[in-house]
Amino acid sequence: MTARTRVDGWAKVTGAARYAADHRLDNLAHAVLVTSTVPAGRIAELDVTEAERAPGALAVITHRNAPRLSPAGDFYVQTVLPLQDDLIRYEGEPVAVVVADRLERAGEAAALVRVTYETAPATVELDDALPDAYRLGAYFEPITSSVGDVAAGLERADVVVERTYTTAARHHSTMEPSATLAEWRDGMLTLYDATQGVFNVRDAVCAALDLPADRVRVIAEYVGGGFGCKGFVWPHQLIAPMAARTVGGAVKLVLTRAQTFTSHGYQPPTRQTVTLGAARDGRLTAIRHTSVNSTSTYADHLEMAAICSRAMYACPAIETDHLLAPVSTVLPTPMRAPSDGPGMVALESAMDELAYELDIDPVELRLRNYAERDPTKGRPFSSKALRACYAEGARRFGWADRPMRPGALRDGNDLVGWGMASATMATFAAPASARVSIDADGRVLVEAGSQEIGTGTRTVLCQLAAEALGCPPERVTIRLGDTTLPPTGMTAGSSTTMSVGSAVQLAARSLRTKLASMALAEGDAPAELARLDGDALVVEGAPRTPLRELIGDDPVGAEASWSPSTADVSMHTFGAVFAEVRIDADLCLPRVSRLVGVYSAGRIVNPLTARSQMIGGMTWGIGQALLERSPVDRRLGRFVNKNLAGYLVPVNADVPELDASFVDEHDEHAGTVGGRGIGELGAVGVGPAIANAVFHATGTRIRGLPIAPETLLRGDGDGRD
Ligand code: MOS
Secondary structure, eight states: OOOOOOTTHHHHHHTOSOBGGGOOOTTEEEEEEEEOSSSSEEEEEEEOHHHHHSTTEEEEEETTTSOOOOOOOTTOTTOSOTTSSSEEOSTTOEEEEEEESSHHHHHHHHHTOEEEEEEOOOOOSHHHHGGGOBOOSOOSSOSOEEESOHHHHHHTOSEEEEEEEEEOOBOOOOSSOOEEEEEEETTEEEEEEOOSOHHHHHHHHHHHHTOOGGGEEEEOSBOSOOTTTTTSOOHHHHHHHHHHHHHTSEEEEEOOTGGGGTSSOOBOOEEEEEEEEEOTTSOEEEEEEEEEEEEESSSOOOOOGGGGGGTSBOOSOEEEEEEEEEESSSOOOOOSSTTHHHHHHHHHHHHHHHHHHHTOOHHHHHHHTBOSBOTTTOOBBSOOOHHHHHHHHHHHHTGGGOOSSTTOOOBTTEEEEEEEEEEEEEOOOOOEEEEEEEOTTOOEEEEOSOOOOSSSHHHHHHHHHHHHHTSOGGGEEEEOSBTTSOOOOOSOTTOHHHHHHHHHHHHHHHHHHHHHHHHHTSTTOOGGGEEEETTEEEETTSOOEEHHHHHOSSOEEEEEEEOOOOOSOBOEEEEEEEEEEEEETTTOOEEEEEEEEEEEOBOOSOHHHHHHHHHHHHHHHHIIIIIOOOOEETTTTEESOOSTTTSOOOOGGGOOOEEEEEOOOOOTTSTTTTBOOOTTGGGSSHHHHHHHHHHHHHSOOOOBSSOOHHHHHHTSSOOOO
């Protein structure tokens, strides 16, 4: 379809777009959190007298005087309600919130809250918690899986590769820190919130504060990046409304950058073991993939890292398993490309190791194990064009010229390496509804509760509505991010284009049918008969009708809902990623010099915004491979780098020209849109492709990401500190 620049681009670059903290409310008070400085124990002493007397202080809320909260429901995965008891479960847990008339005064008063702790021993590192690892009873997907006989498959294999890989704890690092403005007025609570799910927030706030749904409205017009950290509901989203109710007005609570490391989840570190058995010709006889990730001591977050091994390669025997190890940090949470992202680091590194054991080209090895059907579920894929991705990616990269031997591509003082990996991401969808209406001047309004988190949702929905209505996109306005609009799911799991897009298409088609029927004065005229032409409707077999004559002064609209079907297919996105690294032989500094990704995701509605998603994701992959990690200090139980100076994300100088493209495809199972969703796919496969390229450059296999210069200098293949 058509490449279009963002419909909200002007609003964003001129500052007209309002993010949660940008909203100006009358008599707005400011809240500042006081958070625990120890990872475990209880509050020994808490003295708020000075804070309460500080200039401008309106309220100091602690566990002693906080309103009692009720359980906040399924989207409050954290489970522990804020300011309800004196226990400390993680460093950064709120112990008080101070509200004052001005932000500076709130900060001043917060500094006057005196807290001492009775500390308890705390385990904060995944490795230290392994002896306490446990298996969850149930999760969204089965926790274990088994098809065929893995032991027999390994027995009959000519080659067995068994390796353990680690991925680091990482933080989302959105440009917009989480923020909640809560206004309590006339018994009605309005929240302006940085969230990927306005309905989740409403439901959690209603449950926690015992309010009916019609007394709470949540608005998220624009969100400055979510990546998962704004998906579920976190303590500050309950604290802000609690504070607003306490002072009887409007309160603004913005997390500091440091608080974004502890006030919502992070991506947990994983430790994964992959066992591959293969015949001499490369065909897999067995796959076993097990993973353990850190979770908190009080609630569970499972990173389903082994899920990728259930569907990626054809193999008669596949086993997967997942364990959790409890640590005293805030609860981890999904982060862009959850599960498959860390999981493919292990599977695709192991495949590369197998390729070297067998002396088979890494692309060829993957083709010999190409899965035509989902090998675990035994179902066909909804659509899969991965073969074309391998071929096109190899062609664009020039893979045919690659020498198999590591260390063969030296260029001056640079060790050069070429590596590749597959990419895959489970596809998610959620029930969604939308309303499309038109006024007498031919202006179209599309409304859905769903959020724009920076991915281009407004633009894509605008295009889909215009296409379905038969009108130019310039006529269409999109309203999103409000619980008073038709309900949708959260903006997560790359689900929005398929889910909300389908609802918008259905509503637009239904409106077109309605207009055609009105023009022809007969029921259910085919939508295709009608076409919008400015402020008039053109219908085959009828005169051109001005809309004002047809519909009068009031807009006419149609609403529609879409739900994922339970069709018997397995739905995943796929891709092939090729990386070139250059490593200064003296400094051991790895740099990515070329990156090619070719993807299979069904129909691409807007090639421009889609490419932006892919190069954004690929940049995340560079971070995963080389830069991003959040180590925890064992003595203090704190994340060490609680700022963007110490937590390294790729900057322009780290990112070469990125070559991202899609194969032409339409997935008839992917809603009425035909596209499977891409927001996370780009962040998969890049990490292992780069790690494999590092091996190809150096002959040293690094099994822990990120690959830091010191790891390479040490050359022991262990990425841990
Ligand atoms: Mo995403 S990690 O499902 O917001």
